[in-house]
Amino acid sequence: MPAFSRLPAGRRRHALRRLATAPGGSRTKWLVLAVWLLLALALGPLAGKLGEVEDSGPNSFLPRGAESAQVNTQLEKFRGKDEIMPAVVVYSRDDARTTQADVAKARADRAEFAAHAAKGEKISGPVPAEDGKALMVVAPLASGEDGLGDALEEIRTVAGANAPPGLDVEVGGPAGSLIDSVKVFDTLDSTLMLATGAVVTLLLLITYRSPLLWLFPVLSVGFAAVLTQVATYALAKYASLPVDPQSSGILMVLVFGVGTDYALLLIARYREELHRHEDRHEAMRVALRRSGPAIVASAGTIAIGLACLAFADINSSRSLGLVGAVGVVCALLAMITALPALLVATGRWVFWPFVPRYGTQPRTARTVWSRIGGLLVRRPRWSWLMSVGMTAVLALSATGITMGLTQEEMYQDKPESVLAQEKLAAHYPSGSSDPATIVVRTGARDATRKAALGVAGVESVRAEDRTPDAALTSLSVVLQHAPDSEAAKDTIAGLRAAVHRIDGADALVGGTTAESLDTAHAAGRDLRTVIPIVLGVVLLVLVWLLRSLLAPVLLLATVVLSFFGALGASNLLFTHLLGFAGIDHSIPLMGFVFLVALGIDYNIFLMTRVREETLRQGHTKGVLTGLTSTGGVITSAGIVLAATFAVFATMPLVTMAQMGVLVGIGVLLDTFLVRTVLVPSLALDIGARIWWPSRLGRAAATRDDGESGVGDGDGYEGAGAGAPRTGEARKLQKV
16 A cells, blocks of 8 residues: 555556456456455355344433433343343223133233243232223343243233133233334344345336346345445444344345445446447446446445434434445445446346447437426526425425324334233323333432422332342332323423432433433434534535535535425325324434435436536536436436335334335435426526536536527437547546
8 A cells, every 4th residue: 555655646546447447347357256256155154143233222222321221221230131121911801890700810820920030020910900990910021132032922822821701911011012122123134125125126127128137236236235234243243333123124225225226327327338339348447437436426425424323312323324334335335346247247138138239329319308408498497496396395294293103103013012001001000011210329219219209290109129239229110191101201301300309319210201201302412413414524525526615505405405395295194194193203313314315316426427518518518418318317216216215114113114205205306306307407597607616617607608509409418428528628627
């Protein structure tokens, strides 16, 4: 590397150019393919170990430093490594009081549950409800990952057997909720991989109408998936990269979607160059030189935008951002190395039956995109005002969003733990199944208990346990309201205010309700912190890429507008079609980051081509040629990406379904409205001034003034793409 840095600037650029186009070389392509094949064979076994480093502990989805997270950490001191997590069994009848046979069933189950209780703990109950229609048994289980799931399944098996006729039995509580959520993620990765692979394959077949070409993007994405899983595993194991089951599942969808987008862009440019170059290796080298910067800039923008989630407080958001950035970088590496090598190794015939022949004109000389360009150039201001108006109308629907989901509302199909919670809420004080926890210094235990009992919304307080050194005591606080209700959150806020005032108590309030409250507060802080950082970083990347200030600001504004339009449209679907009660607190931030990063992606593809063509033809024709030449590939890419995220809509978790719907709608808005109408019409209306303050704007304006028209709508692509570069254009390349 020091020797490379001592080379003259011209030789360094030449060396980097040769390295970047090596996958298209007649000999180097085989080296590239050999390296990828060896990597896949050597690293494949490690890819399957990603699940070993996933963190599904109690703090993995909580804000870092939150009071509820501190309580979870303190509770580890009480019994060593494992926290006690209760399973709550509820026996109920809908229209009648429980019978002696029901009581006998509950007592018999209690005796069998004892074998699964945590060491030193006892089964409580059966506790009758005041209305006489339910019985409750609580089994305290050790929360260690290895035994909790097995113990809960045994309890469910026992509870579900030999029940008297008419008696409903459900097992829930914190243990049931945790295991039901884990079950969702157990099959998530494989389900998402299969569904995403099927969607991508189908769309590639439709896009290319070739029985062979679709295989090469899929193979390249496969290489990227292996590299992504191995890199994520290594970073999690040796560099403390946070990985949770949700981010691990989304990771593969992101790699498939982004990787396929880059494949579509590169293949489209390669096909273009095959019409102009007889040697396919030269065609690929030119395609890499001309599309490579846009692909690299796109991947860099997405990766940096996702990495900005590292500034979030919520651990799951940080995990998703950092893991996603790793996936995007790996997808980029595969698509600019493995894919080009595969394509040139096989030759032109892979495009059969639409083989691009040297010396012929591309079949897209006149397309719907050139006709759209012709319409926009006649009425650019009306076009962008119409686009802004349509998006603004959709955005208005975002003003009535209900934020937050209860435990019952987190699943599209209710698991057993949710049914148990509903039965408990109907027959017992709502907070009895999942009490809050106070950890306090033992000397201040009585004062803390007294203060807690005086808080509105508290049903009861009792001492639970002490640490082995007797320094800390835990208090169990039963709330009068359901644990995930707004009233319960208000009670937690009052409880914290009361116990924090006790001198020397060092009291901390945790539990499920406290975790929900902390997450909601952190989500608001993350929005205020992360969004400005993302916007600033993306703006800097665009300024560097386009050598302009005005164009990047406008592009960023269009993507932000598109996000609010997508949020409003999604809210309409959530409320009136899908029947969701609200939007999870994490969705606005993660949706914003994904849509800004992915939405600016298409603007980069468009505007880098527009800038390239402006150097050759002037601003107006440059805009039209850029729109025409990128229209088909960006539309295909947008449909593929939207479809891959739409796979999330089939997931049982409402949060993931909402993420898929929001990102899918946002990508479609960016593809068909923002990139197709809004950005080109703004560029045409503003004129060459959009490149301000670079010299390109002044030169392009001069060239436009010297031209009598913009053509009849035919041949935009052919007119600019093959034109020789003038001395002026070569000079402006440095601008």
